[in-house]
Amino acid sequence: MDSITLKAYAKINLGLDVLRRLENGYHEVKMVMQNVGIYDELTLTKTPLGITVETDHAELPADENNLVYKAAKLMFEEFRLSGGLHIQLEKNIPIAAGMAGGSTDAAAVLKGIRELYGLDVSTKRLMELSVSIGADVPYCILGGTALSQGIGEILTPLSPMPQCHILVAKPDINVFTKFVYEHLDAQGVDKHPDIDAMVAAIQAGNLPGILPHMENVLETVTIPAHPIIKEIKQLMITYGAHASLMSGSGPTVFGIFTEYEKAQSAYEKIKATQVAKQIFLTTPIA
Numbered sequence: 001m002d003s004i005t006l007k008a009y010a011k012i013n014l015g016l017d018v019l020r021r022l023e024n025g026y027h028e029v030k031m032v033m034q035n036v037g038i039y040d041e042l043t044l045t046k047t048p049l050g051i052t053v054e055t056d057h058a059e060l061p062a063d064e065n066n067l068v069y070k071a072a073k074l075m076f077e078e079f080r081l082s083g084g085l086h087i088q089l090e091k092n093i094p095i096a097a098g099m100a101g102g103s104t105d106a107a108a109v110l111k112g113i114r115e116l117y118g119l120d121v122s123t124k125r126l127m128e129l130s131v132s133i134g135a136d137v138p139y140c141i142l143g144g145t146a147l148s149q150g151i152g153e154i155l156t157p158l159s160p161m162p163q164c165h166i167l168v169a170k171p172d173i174n175v176f177t178k179f180v181y182e183h184l185d186a187q188g189v190d191k192h193p194d195i196d197a198m199v200a201a202i203q204a205g206n207l208p209g210i211l212p213h214m215e216n217v218l219e220t221v222t223i224p225a226h227p228i229i230k231e232i233k234q235l236m237i238t239y240g241a242h243a244s245l246m247s248g249s250g251p252t253v254f255g256i257f258t259e260y261e262k263a264q265s266a267y268e269k270i271k272a273t274q275v276a277k278q279i280f281l282t283t284p285i286a
């Protein structure tokens, strides 16, 4: 096998809590991660020499700064692979959006190289290695519905999220995760989401039980900087979402619907307002 094509799914955070700032500058988090059906497509092809990156997205680096390059380099060094690799990346996941787009691409490269080279390496080992690329990469290897703790490397798989329709809207702004965490006063957060109650509802397959616990403490930083996020959240509720939340560090907003017709109508209405540059109607991916 000389080539492999993979799908790399985006995630949303059904709940996101920050417990404290650690001395090394990272933050201890407690969050519920969920894959959704928005994905990038990657093709990895063996070449004689060197790692090369090609992408259809003009804003993305096609060099060693792309996370897919870092992931490939890590695998080549760790497993002393010979030859080279060409990585072709078709980008569909919004960038700097809070949807782990870069992390999921990196995870796909790690898994893809394991398969392409027939490496005898466990998923657990791959997840341990991957945290050096980014805190969300271990989750992206695991996928599905999961509780993420520590800096993101302590993962507990959960029951699949009950079926529903998810409207995802990203306004025309880019938010950088680093900026949001740097401006978060972890000590001063006065209202923490009840992530344990959300996990219990997920394990019970109880969608109405999940919804009241959909909270994200990072909204306290990103929304004051970009009030359009609140506007989109309100529009989603007005147009029939049972709950709406910012994902990760933002600015992407998602809304949960049980009826497809309502979700489709909200999609059309929000699209018409032009508050969101990118808008998708999708479902959870197990």
Ligand code: ATP
Residues within 6 Å of the ligand: 059, 060, 061, 065, 066, 067, 068, 094, 095, 096, 097, 098, 099, 100, 101, 102, 103, 105, 106, 136, 175, 176, 177, 248, 249, 250
């Ligand atoms: P997270 O949810 O993990 O915070 P994000 O959605 O906020 O992620 P990304 O889209 O993953 O942010 O990436 C943000 C930055 O990383 C961008 O500045 C981008 O240039 C850089 N980057 C490097 N490689 C990639 C990649 N393969 N896909 C997306 N961004 C990448």
